[in-house]
Amino acid sequence: MQSKTLFSASLVVGLAAMGMAQSKFIGPINGPTFVPGEIIVKFRESTSAKSRLVLTKRLGSMTAIPLAAPSLTATSADNTLLVRISGDVKTTVDDLKANGDIEYAEPNWVYRTQVVSNDTRYTNGTLWGMYGAATPLFKNQFGSNAAAAWNVNKTGSSTVYVGIIDEGVMFNHADLSANFWLNPYDPVDGLDNDGNGYKDDSRGWDFAGNNNSVYDGTSDDHGTHVAGTIGGKGGNGTGVAGVVWNVKMISAKFLGASGGTTANAIKAIDYITDLKVRHGLNIVATNNSWGGGGFSQALSDAINRANNAGILFIAAAGNNGTNNDTTANYPSNYNLPNVIAVGALTSTGTRASFSNYGKTQVDLFAPGNGIWSTVPGNGNTSSYASYSGTSMATPHVAGAAALYKSLNPSATAAQVKAALLGQTTPTTSVSTLCVTGGRLNVGGF
Ligand SMILES: [Ca+2]
Ligand SMILES: [Ca+2]
Ligand SMILES: [Ca+2]
Ligand SMILES: [Ca+2]
Incomplete structure (x- = not known):
């Protein structure tokens, strides 16, 4: 697993070390569920590294992992990140929607195969x-x-x-x-x-x-x-x-x-x-x-x-x-x-x-x-x-x-x-x- 250091090496840990793979899923059984403590954020291209740092710290983040494959996004691979946060996912996502440095923020949804009878x-x-x-x-x-x-x-x-x-x-x-x-x-x-x-x-x-x-x-x-x-x-x-x-x-x-x-x-x-x-x-x-x-x-x-x-x-x-x-x-x-x-x-x-x-x-x-x-x-x-x-x-x-x-x-x-x-x-x-x-x-x- 590749982890991108955004702020300082000592603060970056991988998914497994953070226990993220063991995260419990929450939400109604038939409704959408998402991983608690994680959001996906895309910064605007124009957002400076300093602004990103300030914002991500405010979210309580210690880890941010680039999601897009570098080969596909040569200039902006760092813009779409999986971010660990300390706050509530839905509240945080709502707050970030009004932030001009952010293109979008969303929960890290959980998907399951869904079996519907075709009988x-x-x-x-x-x-x-x-x-x-x-x-x-x-x-x-x-x-x-x-x-x-x-x-x-x-x-x-x-x-x-x-x-x-x-x-x-x-x-x-x-x-x-x-x-x-x-x-x-x-x-x-x-x-x-x-x-x-x-x-x-x-x-x-x-x-x-x-x-x-x-x-x-x-x-x-x-x-x-x-x-x-x-x-x-x-x-x-x-x-x-x-x-x-x-x-x-x-x-x-x-x-x-x-x-x-x-x-x-x-x-x-x-x-x-x-x-x-x-x-x-x-x-x-x-x-x-x-x-x-x-x-x-x-x-x-x-x-x-x-x-x-x-x-x-x-x-x-x-x-x-x-x-x-x-x-x-x-x-x-x-x-x-x-x-x-x-x-x-x-x-x-x-x-x-x-x-x-x-x-x-x-x-x-x-x-x-x-x-x-x-x-x-x-x-x-x-x-x-x-x-x-x-x-x-x-x-x-x-x-x-x-x-x-x-x-x-x-x-x-x-x-x-x-x-x-x-x-x-x-x-x-x-x-x-x-x-x-x-x-x-x-x-x-
Ligand atoms: Ca027999
Ligand atoms: Ca028998
Ligand atoms: Ca049948
Ligand atoms: Ca018989």
Whole structure:
């Protein structure tokens, strides 16, 4: 690094020695940010060396570094300088604008690559669940604000896993294949290589059919839709974007054409828990967009085993339009630390009329009405459809859990849950209808 001595050699230090490279960036997360204590100044050609010295000292500067390449500015390389100042950047810049010796002065802005979804359902304005109050291209304050996170390059990590306990998933869908798990511990060779009791569970397991095909055709639309909201591939120019663009999803299929049983739900939950315990997979949560049935101690015990393994159990609040505090909905009502119960919000910020609620039994609301996501077409790997339900709200939260975990790798399940609930946005329509009184907000992660 070249440092130009302006005043005296003893006062000039390089960027690294000044610790400038370690400067923290300040400013609003979605607004312009700049390096504190630094400005860029261009003196007028006519400004004398003495005037420059006086002015720069007044700014509290010890260092001024020429910015323009000498080869390009033979006579005025010293005129454009990065100056360290002692005062406030914005105040200083404003003051200097009135100074006749200065051609211009400006903050040393910080740039980041900015990720804006180019996925067609985002750019055509229909993917409202991903929008926020100030997101690029389209805005909806009642969305999850995921696009604000993407905009500052918070798009997840393929080292974070989510289990989808549901129908199967069309894992070769164009918007899902990149984010779907391929089991490295049990290749398809007719053997249960990892000894977990499931032979060739290369994409997960089908507990309804007791086989390794987790995708069995267009009836697996609900599970496929859920997957697209959690982790539909963002930025690939097609279809939708999930809350988290990079993630690994695992299918634990237990819902068949006629629903699923408690027994198979338990197996499915334990399957995911065992994968984490057995292989150390970084599974942050399971998505549970299902419900019905009465209290089951056995199911509660399985959810508790997931809790003991640090896996959140994110569950739909139910679609009866009723109060879960007075009429229990399972599994969302199980009183375990890892359960997060999710209600559905509409794009105008009202509680979806079908959504259950509950001041003590529903934790938060998330977009769940008119949600576009991936579905299986007849052999078509790029089909999409709009569904509504607390089933659609839940995967917004599951995706958020994965996104948070990617940004906070050491966070415990309890900490992830606290962050999801703690960063909700207060929402009038549900202020007395859930624990947080608010809606999912991913933008502050
Ligand atoms: Ca296996
Ligand atoms: Ca095998
Ligand atoms: Ca199957
Ligand atoms: Ca996409």
